[in-house]
Amino acid sequence: MSKYKGLKSSWFLIVLFLGIGIFMLGNSGKSLFTRAFSQPVTLDELDYSGEIEGTYVRTTVYGIYGAYSETVSSKTNSVKAREYVIDAGDYHYISLKARSGDLKKADALMDASFDYLDGKIDSEALEPYQFEITGTIQPLSSKSLQYYHEFFDWYQLDDEVKESILPYYVEIGEVAGMDNGTMWGLFAIGVAATGLGMFFLYNSLTGYERAVRKFLKSAPDSRSEERVRDFLSHTQELHGLQIDRNFLFMLVGGAGYYLDLPDHVVWMYKRITSHRYNGIPTGKTYGVNISFADHKQREITVKNEQQADEVIQALSSYCPKAIAGYSKDLDNLYQKNYNQFLELRYNQAGQS
Template sequence: MLEKIRKKNIKWTIIKVVICAAIIAGVLIFTKMAPVKMLMGPEKININNFDLEKYEGKYVEVDIAYVWECFLEQETYTQYKGGGRSPGRTTALYYISEVNRDTYGQYIALLADGKQRMSQFDDILDATYVADANGYTPKSTSFKGTFLKLTGEEYTQYKSYMNKYEVPVDWYADYIFKVDNIGKCDEATVYITSAAIVIAFLFAIYSLYSGLSNRYTKQLRKYATENGITFEQICTDLDRAYTTGSTWLLPKFTVYVVGNRVKIVKNEDFVWAYYKEQRTNNKGIVTVTRMVMLGNKNKKLIPITVGSEEEAGSVLQFYADSQPQMVLGYNEELKRMYKKNYEQFIMLPYQTVARDEDNYGENNYSENNYSENVPENNNSQENGFSEEGFTEENSFAEENNSAEEEESDYNSFEKNNFTL
């Protein structure tokens, strides 16, 4: 039995590790190795004498002294359902900067994203004009970021600005320096994807440790110690246990699997058992979970997941044959009695009533209320089972996770708008 579980654990461990490796590889490909570049740190270069094409896409650190003009701003606003919009707020500014002043000199675009960076570059712009008017070199400030080719709306607006002021083509390059970017990713994205890589890596390590160690038998060993028996005795008992699916049944205890762990419970601690089917609907995808619910003396319900209704029936039949203290089946009266009148509830299995009794009354209980051979047309839930097996009264509760949003005057979403 344990060897079977061990092999299953190894199989699932391999699957988990492969999934984690795929996540890590996918993140690195999507970000073009940005987390690795961040880890290695930027390469320091001289902005006044370097090859733009050579350093395109690389994470670098440069000293910027010249900022000549702000030519474009990025505005964010909320679009309302009725057609209106909120007042816009500026979230990023595009400037004209300068590179390779030691050789031929070229203008390029520069992106400052966020309130702090925009304020910083506004100060550099002011300092540039003051220094130029007085004939000295402005003080430079160090920034990290990436040189990228201009594309899309950014390229269109940049070219429009240069043409408007009739700047010769050889005086500017179609590049932009994106401050704080690592490759094409902004700093926030890199931190999030780096966290995803770390989590995936740690989960893979944990999965390997859990899957290849004996942690899955921890509860069995604890049970053996607390009950004055050896772990080997439990293993021997399990080899002769009644098995259905991933549940092993013996008169003294029940063993079942949750994830990659083996759980064990003492049968004498439980006074109630019934079948429960739970349906969840997530955006049209219906998932059915089948369980045998065990109610203990502390009024706590413990679910044992089963693969089918037939499997649940086998478990309940075993309890019917071996656990005289258990009430089998479900209805609202039993639920109320279990919660509010426990002393009366635990006496139900020892009371005698006619076999053809239709309902659970406050003082009524029949050991034959659980049966797999229910009359074909009997749809009554009153005896704690349906024609398909033990179930909760009034059919199964369907949990719908697809929440419907309330109607409102508007639905809002964020948009970016470039303005000159």
């Protein structure tokens, strides 16, 4: 059996998980990098004569002058997000976008700002409603920009005033297009997926030798490495199984490897699993489940039922004491009274 058969069998999982991991890390990485290494500025510090798109800001919202757009859930009829107008400093205005979790404090500041402008409260009374935000400056969408301009009665303004109304927004907590929760969620998924991909890759590349070393370490002196290597080199493989009267070597689950003695096999049966999607049959998968004397079950994955039968036949030839075939009674006995199960060890030609 090739040392890299496990790699050939598991390449899809390796590519899948590494691809997902790299994609997720790439998507969350920009936001994470910006938060960790970029120095935020306040809106008052911005140079509005230059390019400000993508600028990372951390600033205090001192007042909100109105709301011009909101997004409502079609299912609950509740407000999911609202867009406001705030002071951007140096006689400029910019849009502030708040999602459901921040609407309460934004609306409270807006109401307090109206009271301040009407002379009902002073600046000291306004301070408790003010709050700090972080985010990156992004251009408004065409639809939001339309509502934004309508708020200011755009076509009645002269060009100088229009220049002070910036066509950008800052979304509370959104840095480089991603809020804090989403960023860490994608980052965690990326790390986990990359880790799984690396695990499958490592296991596929090193599993062969690790299985051999583990067996030799626990084996009596009579099982020399030379005999094992000779067996592995000269015994023909059958659908992920190599076996003779001395040794058994198998590809476990398409990626791992396991080496043992044929006499340690206590039970074997084929497994056929039917798969459905929304009640529609989508195919079957096949395997041969092999139980060993350590009370652990390992499975060889095969392509079809014929291959499963051929593996069972090969096992039966070299494992005459093992039980062949599956029944619920055997499974219950194996799970609940293993010692009694071992007393049944004989070559049973039951239904598999």
